[in-house]
Amino acid sequence: MNPSASINRSAKFATANKGKRDEQSWLRHFWLLLAAFAVIGATAIYFYLDEQASEIEEETYVSVSVRTSVGIDQLVICKLSLLIDPEQEKGLTKRQKMLEAVVSNSLATSYQQESPPKMAEVRDSLLIAINRKLPRKLKVQDVLIQELLVGIG
Numbered sequence: 172m173n174p175s176a177s178i179n180r181s182a183k184f185a186t187a188n189k190g191k192r193d194e195q196s197w198l199r200h201f202w203l204l205l206a207a208f209a210v211i212g213a214t215a216i217y218f219y220l221d222e223q224a225s226e227i228e229e230e231t232y233v234s235v236s237v238r239t240s241v242g243i244d245q246l247v248i249c250k251l252s253l254l255i256d257p258e259q260e261k262g263l264t265k266r267q268k269m270l271e272a273v274v275s276n277s278l279a280t281s282y283q284q285e286s287p288p289k290m291a292e293v294r295d296s297l298l299i300a301i302n303r304k305l306p307r308k309l310k311v312q313d314v315l316i317q318e319l320l321v322g323i324g
Contacts, residue, residue, distance in 0.1 A: 254313040
């Protein structure tokens with residue numbers, strides 16, 4: 172056998188094997204990158220959903236219902252929801268009567284004017300009045316007016 176033929180044959184096998192290795196290497200890299208993207212995507216989705224769940228759990232509301240009269244013949248009925256942190260709930264439920272008195276007084280002050288106030292002004296005055304009476308650790312984040320009826324009683 173000719174030594175150059177033997178070298179030529181081994182060169183053909185080497186290039187054929189090199190092509191197979193290149194193809195296997197490319198497929199391996201493709202699957203590794205695909206798996207890495209899947210892991211990164213799953214991790215991002217998990218943390219996003221976990222963050223959403225924690226935001227939902229943090230919001231707590233305390234309800235306050237007040238019935239008061241303004242002047243001689245005007246009745247005001249109001250139902251509020253106060254947005255607070257979950258840790259504040261016990262402290263505010265202990266001060267429920269004080270909250271009702273503050274809301275009643277603030278509504279009476281708002282509606283004793285000659286022209287009826289705007290709803291935004293009423294909400295702002297309620298928020299300010301409530302937060303002035305509460306200790307710093309029990310401050311209310313927002314006041315949501317669920318129902319406000321003003322009329323002749």
